[in-house]
Amino acid sequence: MPQPETRRLTTHVLDTAHGRPATGVTVRLARLSGGAREELAQAVTNADGRCDAPLLAGEAMRPGTYELVFAVGAYFAGAAAERPGYLDEVPVRFTIEPGLGHYHVPLLIAPYAYSTYRGS
Template sequence: MSPETSPETPRLTTHVLDTAHGRPAAGVAVGLWRLAEGGREEVARTVTNADGRCDAPLLAGAALRPGSYELIFAVGAYFASVGDPGAGDFLDEVPVRFVVRPGLGHYHVPLLIAPYSYSTYRGS
């Protein structure tokens, strides 16, 4: 395991679970922005793998700075891609805003999705 991904290294990870179909949500586009008073800066973009996870942390080490962040998950496109007619008619993109505090280590922000609802929490 490299220093960038050791358990002690501060990092931000996510995964997406499709609760309507009872499986990981593969192929969900995920964008990450750092928020500031002057606007926002895109800092990462990825797509979930077959396990509904990203292949690497979105941010790790010194790149995970304290501050406000926003994850945006393209769930409408995901539901269209799995052939769920009409499922993308309600949710298109799901934004999740959160704050990273100094010294709190690993931030895991999972997203549980269904065609008409979603849930998130700070995972481990």
């Protein structure tokens, strides 16, 4: 089992339409259980499109269902205003399994599309 200090959840956002990191995107993290939603963290992406610290780390990384919500509509309305965005908030729901360490959830965005994957 990974040591607590290696268990963490990170993310970054890349603006593929403009070929650059998406700076200033608000990211919210919640844990979902049954019908309950527990808000855990909120961060804003930096100049590299990353959050300055893990959204979740160590013992707080419990197995379960989580959701990251990326406020890409505000990003496209501001930083990339030459093209209005179709997307508002992009939710990414995923499961953290027991015994696994680092979870990295990147988001690739364009004004009319997005994709994600489990990164490293």
